[in-house]
Amino acid sequence: MTHPREDALLRSIEDRRDELVELTRALIRIPSVNPPGDYYRDCAELLGERLRRRGFEVSYLRAEGTPGDSDRYPRWNVVARRAGSGTGPCVHFNSHIDVVEAGEGWTVDPFAAEVVNGRVYGRGACDMKGGLAASVIAVEALLDAGADLPGALEISGTADEESGGYGGVAWLAERGWFSKPRVDHVIIPEPLNVDRVCIGHRGVWWGEIATQGRQAHGSMPFLGDNAVRHMGAVIEALERETYPALDDLETTMPVVPEGARRPTLNINSIHGGQPDVTDGLPAPVVPDSCRLVFDRRLLIEEDLDEVKARMRGLLDSLVQSRPDFRYRLRDLFEVRPVMTEADRPVVRATVEAVGRILGRPAQLVCSPGTYDQKHVDRIGRLRDCIAYGPGILDLAHQPDEYVGIDDMVASAKVMALSAYALLTRAAGHTPG
């Protein structure tokens, strides 16, 4: 069934195609690279001043004292709110304004925002300045459509997602910016592909295992104790026990790509003995220490404490079976998995809008890596949060990153329809 007002809204988004491209380009041209967290204020003001002119109440918030915050690299966030005509629920679009470093291998200038063959190129085009621009255009078109909107609209541009979100969404969520009664529904326009609605993400545990030995002359290793050989035993135990066990878990999480529907364990690095010698000869020494950093990704069915206990159990069994084996296990970083229910209003409204705009059913997915939903869920205690945006997930963080203009326009339409449905729905229908 179609609606004259919705049809007009969709046409008006079509008409803003060039404006959408220009806003995306303006955002990409600000090299808000993190680390170190450059140009956050410029990005926040581009967004904030534009929305202020559209009647939004705009707050600039510096996450003082969070990791990386300094007078040289202040962690600026912007939140813009436009009150509704009544007491309907609030729909919030949250985008991170930071991008990862450009890196090598580009065939275009990563911050020139060139338009080639219907695509905008640049660092952050897909992750996620294209999605941010699409949400702004969606909201502006919705306001111009003249419909009565009982609920409030919010748009935020937040810092530091690429480094954990502690100076961005986490900091704001701790201060109530992502909780009821202020906010009811959150849509994060991360690049998960234009026809997918992302309901959550896997968890993370980064840890470090260190083994200890005793230094001795390399010609008489029997006088020492080799820490690298101890680490070899750790890796062998991981291969023998941990990796096969990871494949046994069945999950209800629709993670894409499908390989990530199992828990994964990556060994990020291993360092033992003397530093790499590139000229001259190495010293003949038995290494007395070895460190290994791993990255374990968890599914919703897994309990982080149990996962840690199993790792400790594996290392303790080596203490039993291997002479002189000593180890240290240290936590570096952790995030518990999150997944919202498929029947939440924000999921239903977005799925419906995808079907209507793209003419094919939306795919419900979960992300293999984390994004700011964790903070909305864990700190803000708001379950009604999804990621939906244009851009191809695989292109994020790569050289020659781009976002397709057709996808941006389609996603802006989806966001506008979804927000319209949520804003005009009676507040009482929102489950807690």
Ligand SMILES: [Zn+2]
């Ligand atoms: Zn992102």
